[in-house]
Amino acid sequence: MEELHLDFADLKELYRCYMPAMKNGALFVRTARPYKMGHSLALRVTLPDALDALPVSGKVVWITPQNAHSAQPAGIGVVFIDDKYQLQDKIEKLLSGMLESHESTYSL
Structure with missing residues (x-):
């Protein structure tokens, strides 16, 4: 399985x-590489101020192609499938005051 590294400074x-509308949590990964819906990936995610990356497996559920009509960057949304390190919970705890914001994201 292909592995992608995400380091959030x-x-x-x-x-x-972060894609909170996805039931199990998901992350948008900026990439120009084309992927297909349902493609399985392994992510290694380093959260802000964390020393170690957390592994999570997932699959592609969102695609923003290059040169999309919006100003959004090209990339994919990867929903968490096997979140044994509770990455979704850790992200939502870090973003607790921001999740209700109306600031734009890469997926909406």
């Missing part, structure tokens, strides 16, 4: 990439 970028 700050909460603002994590907020832009």
